[in-house]
Every structure is written in structure tokens, then in C-alpha cells.
Amino acid sequence: MDYGRILQIIFTGCITGGLYALVAVGLNLIYGTMRLLNIAHGEVIMVGAYIAYWCFTLYGVNPFLSLLLSGLVTSFLGLIICKIIFLPMIQTGKSEETIQSNSLLLFFAISIILTNVATLLWSADIRGYSYMTKVVQISTVPVMLNRLSAFLVALVVSIITYLLIQKTMLGKAIRALIQERTAAKLVGINSNRLYLFSFVIAFGIAGLSGALLSMIYEISPFMGMPYTITAFVVIVLGGLGNIMGSLIGGFIFGLVETIGISVTSPGLQSIISYGIFIAVILIRPKGIFGRGL
Amino acid sequence: MISSRKKKYIPAIGIPALLIFLSILPFFVTDYIVSLLLDILTWVALTESWIILSGFTGYISLGHSAFFGIGAYVMAISWMSLPYPLIILISATSSMALAFAIGFPVLRVRGPYFVILTLGLSEFAKYIFINYEVNVKGTVGRILLGVPPIKTLYFSLLVIAFFTILCAYLIQRSRFGYGLFSIREDEDAAESLGIDTGIFKWLAFGISAFFPGAVGSVMALRRTYIDPYSVFDPIVSFQIIVMAFLGGMGKLHGPVLGACILTLISEFLWARYPHYYMIILGVVLVVIVKYLPSGILEIVGKLETAIRFLRTRMGCIF
């Protein structure tokens, strides 16, 4: 295996990883603050992807602009879903396990609804568009410009998210809520408002990642589930609720997956992905940065 | 008010009567009605078998369709090589064997993580089959020719559904059932009272996998064309859950009710508006989980209580 090929794998892995890191952040926020596993996460990404696709193919809007639009639309979706469905449920005072199981079913239902709405609106065909497909050379490795740009945007958004979480008061409150829910409430943190906020941000970032992904990959109403699975693996690897951890975990998983595919074959990507997912749940590691299942 | 003694006779007479009725019916109605009933029986069997695991132990599985898919594939592979009833038996047994094989590690995972694990496992199975079919066999789907007439399929499913309900019924009234319910209510407490929760969950898992395997094998013949996408479809698992929640998981006839209602709704919607059907199902599930966790039977139960209350108040007017 020559040097160039290895470098290419690493590049591809990093780009994929960067995107995965962003994809995972949303799931981690909702899990960390509310202990809910959003299995509709991939479908929210899908919605973001379709919005960007729509804007580009119908109105010729620059996908980088529709990033914002996707993010806004999905944020709004998150707002509605959280307020109407989940906040009332958390407040019923049922046991944690009941709320978690019920939420899973609710998210499952939402994912089915979103998938079918998308199919109704845009048909089940796989769609895609070409944007920025010029190829540039980074040292000896050819990289498509759209991938590079997507990676850079993902990086920027990840850094912004990281700064938000680490440096702002809001971020501190969210971290407090993640680490110690009861105590956080006792010191006056308005948990309901923060739940809503995390939900909205999580959905927003998911929509944004969807828009980024639409620049590079083909999209379909059924593209969501694999991303949900990936996001889940990443957040377990990085430590549940650990935002920084999942950013790094995303990179690692992206690299591992890319290497795995290059060693075996692209057709096995799903099997590898789900295989890792299953292994991760069965073995339930504490994650690389602590805090396991 | 029915006295409790009379209550015992109703199922004793009612069920054989129902069975006889269902056995004679196909000869007096159109094939369309037979296939509709066949669908209902399919979902009844699938949902009841799901209840044996998820209803009784509380371990909610989103991957029940995997066993259905395995049954379908066993049939697709062995059709024409072996006698029909034998294949059904082998499908069911293979499905059960797989469940037993993976059961122990899988069931050690608790709560919501078990739920998503089952989803992951089902998808994993799907992609393994896709990969095998595409890479080893060349084409994704399989065709089954020379399938039995619809009445044969109907009677097969009638038998399968009957045994599924019978199995669930027997478990519910047995020592084993007590153990399963205890696990659902509080697994740690159950363990502390001497119940080997690991084995009990494992058994429930395996038993619950037997019947969908059988159902899958018959359905493969009905559809005459199968591929991994359709037989391992999460929609199958999804519909099972909606039916179970709709009908209520407390009583055995809950799933029957749920299956009937949903099959009839889908009959009207599926052919022309499958996506609307799915969306409606999604909304139904959301509503039920939020407001009616015990299913429609909860409403029926509340109505019954209300009526009884009114009766005692009104005295002899009723």
C-alpha cells in the first residue's frame, strides 16, 4: 500500500469523521440533558438535507446559505416536538425508565412520520445534486472541494458548539444539567427551559449537518437510520453526555470506518457500522472519556 | 352483571365456536375476504408472539421483524425441496434457535438500550442478507413459484395464530408467567426472590421467536417474491408495536383487537395511500403512548366502569 493511498484514506476518514462528529453532537445534547435517545435523529438530518436540496435545485440557492435555513427549520421542528410531546411527558412524574421507554416509542413514531412525509413530498427516489465538485490537491491527495468545504464548515460549527458549551453561562448550565440533574435543578437552573433549548439546538445542528451531507452524498427519505446508528456509536465511544468526547469520538469512528471499508469493501459499510453499534451496546464501555451507559 | 361462573363458560364454548366458524368461512366468501382474514391472522400471530417477550417481561423489542424475515428466507430456500408443513416447522425452529443463540448477551442489556439494540440487530440481519444475496447469489430478491392456494395459506395461519395465542395463554397462567411478570414489574426484586431472571428472559425470547418464524415462512409463499428490504422492514416491527399498544397488552385479546382494527384501516389506505397510512400510524402511536398507555381497552374498561357506576346509581331503571 503506497503512501498516497494511506494519506487518502486518512483524509477521507478525517472528513467523514468531522461530519460524524457534528452529526453526533445533537444526539448527545438531548441524551445528556434529558436522558432521551432520539432515534429520529437521522430523520431530522434527512429533513435538513432535503431542504438544502430543494433550495438548490428549485431556486439555485447556495447550499452554504441553505445551511442556515435547514438549521432554522429543523430547530423550529424541534421546538414544536419538544413543547407538545416531550416536555409534558417529562413532567408527568412517571419513573425514569417508563419515560425513557415511552420516549423511544415516540421518537420511533416520529421517525416513521418524517420518513413518510418526505416520501410523500419528494418521492422515494434517491436524489442528489452536484455542487463544488472541482477537485483540489492537498499534497499528493486529490480531494473534492465540496467535501473539503463541508469538512471545514463542520469543523467551524463544532468549534462554535464547543465554545458555547465550555465558555458561556448557558453552556455551563447545560453541562451542570448533564452531570448532575437533580443538583442542577436545586441550584436554580430552569431545567425545562434548558431541555427545550438543548432540544432546539440539537435539532438545528442535525438539520445543518443534513444540509452539509446533501452536498456530498445522495439523499433519500430512508437515509436517516444509518446516521442515527453512527451518531449513537460515536456518543457512546466518546462518553454519553460528554460533548467534547463525542466530537473526538466522531473523528475516531470516521477513521475506523473508512479504514475498515478500505480493507474490506464498500458494500460492507452498513454491516461494519451496525456491527460496531451492536458490539458497543453489548460491551457497554465507559467510553473513551468516561461515563458509560 | 355476568356471574363469574358463567364467565368461565364463555371462552369454553366461544373459542371452539369461533374456530369452527373461521374454518368454515373461507368456503362461503370471496378470496378477497379470505386474504383479508389471512392478513388479520398474520398480525394477530406476530403481535401475540411479541407480547410473550415484550408484554410479559417488559423488554420492548423493536426488532421482531428479524424473526419474520428469517422464516421467510428459510421458506424461500427450501421451497420445493421439502414438504410444506415441514418447512414451516423448520423456519420456526431456526428462528427460535437463533434467538436462543444470541439471547443471553442481548438480554443482559436493560431498558432503553435493549430497545435500540433490537433495532440495530434487526437492521444488521437485513444488511447481512442483502450482502449475501447481492454478492453470493447475484440478485437481491427471490421468487417462489407454484405456491399453495390461498385457502391453504389461510388455514396454515389459522393454526399458527391459534397456537400462538394458546402458548401465550398457557404461559400467562403458569409459574413461568409469574416469573416473567415479576421481571417486568421489578427485575431486581424478582431476582432477590429466587427467580433466575437470565434464564427466564432467555426462554421468553426464544419462545417469542418461534411463531414469527412460522408466520414469515407462510407469508413468503403469499408474496411469492421476497427481498431483505421487505421482510426485514422495521415497518413490520413498528406495526406490531402499534397494534399491541392500540389493543392493550394486559389481556390476550388486546392484540387481536389491535390487529383487527389496524388491518382494516390499512386495507383502506395501504393500496392507495401507504404513506398516509404510516403517518396515521405514527400519530396514533404518539397519541396512545402519551394518553392511553394501556391501549383502547383502557377506554373500554373505563366505559364499563362508568356504565356499572351509572347502573348502581340508577337502580332498576336499567
Add this chain to the structure above:
Amino acid sequence: MHFLECRKVTKHFGGLTALMEVNLHVNEGEIVGLIGANGAGKTTLFNLISGVYPPSSGAIRFDGQDISGLKTHDICRKGLVRTFQIVKPFGNMTVLENVIVGELFGVHRDKTLVKAREDAIKTLEFTGLYEKRDTLGKELTIADRKRLEVARSLATNPRLLLLDEVLAGLTSTETAEAMKLLKKIRDEMGLTIFMVEHVMKAVMGLSDRIIVLHNGEKIAEGTAEEVAENPVVIEAYLGEKIKT
């Protein structure tokens, strides 16, 4: 040879040592109290004895058999059963059904359902829950839930009962009733009781012997009077002399 014996039992959780070389024993027919501040390691000890997790080192012997590392359900079948600090009733099952579970899966494992039901009724009568037999677990008051927890454990036909703060949260009337029941269990059924308690008056009044844990170590042992006078115990836990 003692009925229940812990020999140099130690438990580490990662870097934290919850129990350090604890030696204690319980004799058959005794009521022994286990007291100590929160975090002293009492529930950890109970979890070790009942098989929730194995000790890091040391041995636990029950009726001459080594039970360290056995699973909880196996330990229950040998006649050692525990109740939980936060009660765990089977909420959607009736009181009777709750106790039937105990009858079916305890020491005697081949009862028919009919026999289990009969035995359960006797257990309910013994523990004063017969009138509430058709009430659902989740509809019970806290005092009745505690009573149910005890009844359910009794149904398994144990010889040693581990009670984890069974008196917590009870009013003084309820506490007095519970104490009567516990004495009855020891006197009429010949059971041995090993109980963790914070309600000082009760544990001092009931116990033949008291063991005191502090920071994972046993710091004192003796009758209620001896323990109450013990300066080490007073400093660590009691704060001031308790009138026994």
C-alpha cells in the same frame, strides 16, 4: 461455625474502598442490627451477602457453605433473602400475587399454583395483610409496602432475613407494629434476622446484638447497652449517649 459469617470481606469500586476486611457473624435465631452513618458500607455489605456483586476479596459463608460470588437467586434458594431499602413491590400485581411469587420461587420450588396460593394466604394472614390481598401493589401505603416486602420475602421460606432499613419512613405507630411483626417472625418462625437500621430506638430495642460500621470498617460490636456506651461509636456516629 456461625450461621452467617463474613471473613475479611473487602470491596473496591475502582479507586474507592467501600468495605475493608470486615469480619462479622450472625448466629442462628439472633436478631442482629447493623448500624453506621450513611456511606459506612451497610448496603454494600448487604449487596455482597445477597449476591448483587462479588466481594473483591474475603469470604462469605452461610450455614457452612461459601456463598461469595453466587448469584442472588441461588442465594435465595439456599434460604437467605433480602428486602430493599427503597421498596420494590410488583406494582401491577395484587398483594396476593406478590406473595405467590415468593412462594413459587423460594426455597421450595416445586409447588403447584394452587399450593402456592394457599401458602401465600397463610403468609398474608401471618403478616396482617390478608384484608388487602386484592389491592394492587402500587395502591398500597408506604407502611403496607414495607409489610408486603417482608411478607414476600417470608414466602420464600428463608432461614435468614436481611432487612435493609425496613423501618425507614414509618410513623411511630407503624414502627411499633413493624417491630412486633419482626419479633413474631423470629419467635414463631425461628428465623434469623440481620437488619440495617437508622431508627435507633427500634434497633436498640429489637437486637440481641449490634454491629457498627464506619467508613467501611467494623468499629464496634456488642449488646445495645455496650454499643451505646462505646466512646468510639459515640464519636463516630451517635453524637451523644442514647438512653436504652
